[in-house]
Amino acid sequence: MTRYAIDETRSELVATWETGYGSVAIRVAPLAASIPPRQRLALAAELSGLSEALWRCYTHPASAADSLEINTEGWRREQARNEFASVTANISKPNLPDGDGLLMVSYDPVEEYAHRVGRCLHAAADAVLTAAVVADVEAEIAAVEGAELGDLSGRSAQAVQLTRQDASPVQVAAANQILTDDPLGADELFLNLDPTSACVAAAHWLLAAAEVVSEMSGTAVTEIVVEADDIEALPHATPAAVLELMEIGLSPTDAVTGMIRYAMAVAEGEAPDVDDLRDKLEEADEKAERYEGNDPEADTEFMTIRLTTLDPRRPARDMLEDLLAGIRGCWLVYQEYAERPAGPEDDVSDDKLDDEIDTAFRNEVRARASADRRRLNLEDRD
Incomplete structure (x- = not known):
């Protein structure tokens, strides 16, 4: 404003x-x-x-x-x-x-x-x-x-x-093109685009990256970013939640806007899903009872409930940062499972090998994202 x-x-x-x-x-x-x-x-x-x-x-x-x-x-x-x-x-x-x-x-x-x-x-x-x-x-x-x-x-x-409760097809298409150029993201996503729309495109590319790495590693799609957190600390809660929503059939648009609207409601002092809140309270009580008296600091932490994985003050931009971190997490896991030279006769410099693995990841993710582009519902704009 x-x-x-x-x-x-x-x-x-x-x-x-x-x-x-x-x-x-x-x-x-x-x-x-x-x-x-x-x-x-x-x-x-x-x-x-x-x-x-x-x-x-x-x-x-x-x-x-x-x-x-x-x-x-x-x-x-x-x-x-x-x-x-x-x-x-x-x-x-x-x-x-x-x-x-x-x-x-x-x-x-x-x-x-x-x-x-x-x-x-x-x-x-x-x-x-x-x-x-x-x-x-x-x-x-x-x-x-x-x-x-x-x-x-x-x-x-x-x-x-600003954070918008809905996505613009024009902006989603622009963000999708930026990610096509570089699946790991670029500054333009934050500098030139509506963040909610950029999140929709990023969610699509996150799922493409997770599917590629899942096929290589055997790890479930929804667990890829959690595994990546063991390699390098990253904010995995939001990308994992988005992947879970898309795995059960939600489109990138519905998964993203649903979570963003929830966070915007929290920012305005609302608890939009009473059943979800009740589940979180019950989970906190169970954890507190399990560790009762063993660690006062742990008790306090268990009783602290996050109503949303997003920052309610800036939910769309926070989600965009986390989704791009999730794509990077897929890249980290891909590197862990990529084939390496077996012996001296296959010796390749580390830098060249890293470049080859990086290129292979980007190309495979591009191919998967392109093949499943229908998820973005952009066909009418082509």
């Missing part, structure tokens, strides 16, 4: 947002000396709130809700998204207190923040400032709409830092 702030030195309203490479700042408008400091800060705060409400429509699309029936969460999301068309009108002509001091307040965050911004501008009574703010808000709305279509260029690049 875009953060608005006051540059007190230059007496200007500025806007800043993060990208995959760093933060960007732009000048929105000069501020007249007649506008009190409190009003200036209020305008910046309400604009930041409006931006957050607009981008929430991107991160929490109606399409990701369970129902669009009236008064459901999906219905409310749909109503908020429909308010995009009225934002600038509400800024230009906001609800104001009537003669009795009563004020009409909207339950919809997009609509209400637009009115709040409008009331700040009404108090400032500066036509130049109002025009500049309206133009900047229009640019912000266009950025959200561009991100919804899978275009993360320009101002829409701030979506790279």
Whole structure:
């Protein structure tokens, strides 16, 4: 989202947002000396709130809700998204207190923040400032709409830092191409793409890598990353969970978005799966009873329950890091089982042998990922 702030030195309203490479700042408008400091800060705060409400429509699309029936969460999301068309009108002509001091307040965050911004501008009574703010808000709305279509260029690049409950086919296809070029991943996955969509592609490639290594080693697909953790410490819980979900028939999209939505709910203070929570509590109780009194520190650790394997503050980017670590784990196990020269007559330098094994891994994983590309449901885009 875009953060608005006051540059007190230059007496200007500025806007800043993060990208995959760093933060960007732009000048929105000069501020007249007649506008009190409190009003200036209020305008910046309400604009930041409006931006957050607009981008929430991107991160929490109606399409990701369970129902669009009236008064459901999906219905409310749909109503908020429909308010995009009225934002600038509400800024230009906001609800104001009537003669009795009563004020009409909207339950919809997009609509209400637009009115709040409008009331700040009404108090400032500066036509130049109002025009500049309206133009900047229009640019912000266009950025959200561009991100919804899978275009993360320009101002829409701030979506790279956000977690979305749904994946974009355009972005999944772009991530799939990056992984085709290098199955172990590349910085572009973090710098240029929606992380949820990148996770969908990474999950597909993780399964391809695990299947290749499973056939070579005889280790179950779902155990590959756990075995890799014995070779080199890596965050195996998330990739193992994703592999288990895909092994029982979920698509990469359903496996990824399901876990991400769960983590996003946890971040908002919810326990979305009571049965899962109950199972974790019972498991913790069993472990505590088994080791009761033997190790107080262990007791404390057993009674600490993780509601999700992801970081709820940044679930999509955290998952992407873990899935790429899982692919690297497959690469480590592949190296362990790769055939080595049997004798001096087959002597090959270590560096050359490592390069050959690395090339073989990448080629085999590419072939498997290409053969099972249907898992990504990208055929309609070809």
